[in-house]
Amino acid sequence: AKKQIAIQTQNKNLKITMRKEDADEAMLSVFKTMTATTEGDLKTARKHLKKLEDIIGKSVLTDVLDLKILKGEKNFDAVEKLSFKLLNNKDAELVGLKALVETSSKKKNFEEALYSANKAFEARQDLYWVIENAFRIRAQSSDW
Numbered sequence: 001a002k003k004q005i006a007i008q009t010q011n012k013n014l015k016i017t018m019r020k021e022d023a024d025e026a027m028l029s030v031f032k033t034m035t036a037t038t039e040g041d042l043k044t045a046r047k048h049l050k051k052l053e054d055i056i057g058k059s060v061l062t063d064v065l066d067l068k069i070l071k072g073e074k075n076f077d078a079v080e081k082l083s084f085k086l087l088n089n090k091d092a093e094l095v096g097l098k099a100l101v102e103t104s105s106k107k108k109n110f111e112e113a114l115y116s117a118n119k120a121f122e123a124r125q126d127l128y129w130v131i132e133n134a135f136r137i138r139a140q141s142s143d144w
Contacts, residue, residue, distance in 0.1 A: 018055055022055045026055045029052035029055065030052060030065070032048040033045050033069075034065070036048060037065070037068045040072060042072050042073055049062060049065050060089050060092050063092070064086070066082060067082050071099065076106060079102075079103045080100065080103050082096075082099070087100075093123065094120060094124060097116050097119055097123070098129060100113070101113050105133075110137060110140055110141045114137045117133045117134040118134065120133070120134070
């Protein structure tokens, strides 16, 4: 029998349904995915992400982990596509905006980068990356 597990996020609870006996394996898969991504072993990270998706299905959590892997793979088109999906989720909106700022900057699309940076600034002026990127992109595009 599957049981619903609630994970507290900033704005609300994220509800994931899984069998109780799979909870430890799911948490371990999250940890292994993050560790492998940080180490740059993206093939192993994908393997652990797939295992997590088999347990909990596709969710905001798996999308954020996938985003990190895609960034490591330098697959900027896929990062952009997934970022737009994350913008539609209030809990993941800033993650999507940050990825769009970074991706648009790397692609030298400063108009899109500035738009995303301004949206992030409207949402959270207190985050260092928001202030830094908004200032940097405005300076690059001479938008004072």
